[in-house]
Amino acid sequence: MGNKINVAIVGYGNVGKGVLSALKQNADITASAIFSRSPERVKKEGLSLPVYSIDAIEKLKGIDVAILCGGSKDDLPAQGPQFAALINTVDSFDNHSKIPEYFAQMDSVAKKSSKVAVISAGWDPGTFSLERVMGTVVIPNAKMYGFYGLSPKGGLSMGHSDALRTINGVKDARQYTHAIGEAIEKIRNGENPTFTARDMHWRECFVVLEEGADKEKVTQEIVSMPGYFEPYRTVVNFVTEEELKAQYAGFPHDGLVIGAGVLGGGEKALVEYRNTWESNPVATGHILVAHARAAYRLAEERKTGAFTILDIPPAYLTNKSREELLRSFV
Numbered sequence: 001m002g003n004k005i006n007v008a009i010v011g012y013g014n015v016g017k018g019v020l021s022a023l024k025q026n027a028d029i030t031a032s033a034i035f036s037r038s039p040e041r042v043k044k045e046g047l048s049l050p051v052y053s054i055d056a057i058e059k060l061k062g063i064d065v066a067i068l069c070g071g072s073k074d075d076l077p078a079q080g081p082q083f084a085a086l087i088n089t090v091d092s093f094d095n096h097s098k099i100p101e102y103f104a105q106m107d108s109v110a111k112k113s114s115k116v117a118v119i120s121a122g123w124d125p126g127t128f129s130l131e132r133v134m135g136t137v138v139i140p141n142a143k144m145y146g147f148y149g150l151s152p153k154g155g156l157s158m159g160h161s162d163a164l165r166t167i168n169g170v171k172d173a174r175q176y177t178h179a180i181g182e183a184i185e186k187i188r189n190g191e192n193p194t195f196t197a198r199d200m201h202w203r204e205c206f207v208v209l210e211e212g213a214d215k216e217k218v219t220q221e222i223v224s225m226p227g228y229f230e231p232y233r234t235v236v237n238f239v240t241e242e243e244l245k246a247q248y249a250g251f252p253h254d255g256l257v258i259g260a261g262v263l264g265g266g267e268k269a270l271v272e273y274r275n276t277w278e279s280n281p282v283a284t285g286h287i288l289v290a291h292a293r294a295a296y297r298l299a300e301e302r303k304t305g306a307f308t309i310l311d312i313p314p315a316y317l318t319n320k321s322r323e324e325l326l327r328s329f330v
């Protein structure tokens with residue numbers, strides 16, 4: 001292993017797999033174990049890494065950073081503090097309204113254990129958070145906008161797909177978010193409008209029904225679901241299980257952050273940042289791995305407590321040398 005940064009993957013789902021993929025392109029970091037609540041399931045994947053029960057904390061010895069890949073809703077609120085009490089951690093916690101609370105909790109635990117806990121390190125929150133701040137750094141009066149699902153197929157929303165699956169009569173479902181192009185054009189034209197949620201996105205659902213379920217009833221329940229679908233124009237398509245699997249495989253997603261405002265002399269100004277992922281969880285895995293490097297470097301400097309991407313110098317995220325950064329990236 002030499003001088004490589006040694007990480008553990010905690011939780012082996014889509015993002016956990018994404019972290020393993022990302023390590024193929026990050027030669028300075030290696031994974032030495034997977035921790036899971038269902039180690040027997042993970043062992044069946046035939047990986048070359050040891051797989052331990054999540055409770056086998058003695059196996060964390062020698063590991064520099066635990067990359068927490070559990071779900072934001074129920075897993076990370078418990079697993080985050082548990083692991084931050086023992087080891088440096090990185091996670092992609094994405095429950096936006098609860099980030100201040102989660103940060104405070106992780107900060108308190110990690111300060112007590114003298115560890116580093118990097119939270120919300122994905123793309124949104126994550127790299128998009130940085131771009132939102134940079135927009136308002138350059139244009140202090142900028143309005144910041146976020147659009148998701150710019151490609152014709154749209155972006156797969158796991159949260160909305162999960163919400164569809166909670167409806168009686170729904171066997172399986174996927175939800176694609178679509179950005180409304182005219183709204184983006186209005187911003188690019190310098191109109192800086194105030195939008196409602198409905199002005200910016202529409203939602204497309206592909207639903208497999210349970211046998212005998214009533215299409216009309218399911219449709220009504222979907223389009224009237226508060227928060228998830230009611231604020232949007234929502235189109236519901238009924239498909240077979242095979243069609244859902246064949247046509248809508250993978251986890252594609254993309255997004256755009258736009259900041260628009262005027263400069264000190266009244267001149268119009270616009271900044272944009274876009275990412276397009278054929279696989280959202282693999283991209284998230286790549287971002288987590290970069291933050292594991294930063295967590296290791298912060299810990300080497302004896303920093304402790306919680307950090308977000310906003311608190312981390314970009315040079316800590318990359319494995320490029322200072323010389324290369326100065327020569328080609330500054």
Ligand SMILES: NC(=O)c1ccc[n+]([C@@H]2O[C@H](COP(=O)([O-])OP(=O)(O)OC[C@H]3O[C@@H](n4cnc5c(N)ncnc54)[C@H](OP(=O)(O)O)[C@@H]3O)[C@@H](O)[C@H]2O)c1
Nearest residue numbers: 011012013014015036037069070071072092122123124125
């Ligand atoms: N910030 C961002 O931009 C961003 C982007 C994407 C995702 N995320 C976050 O990443 C989180 C994880 O996403 P994910 O797609 O990896 O979720 P997921 O596939 O549902 O995995 C979540 C956890 O469920 C368990 N699990 C996975 N597959 C299982 C199976 N077949 N049977 C039983 N348990 C299974 C795993 O834990 P065990 O191994 O312990 O069982 C895994 O860690 C999401 O909740 C989201 O909040 C953030």
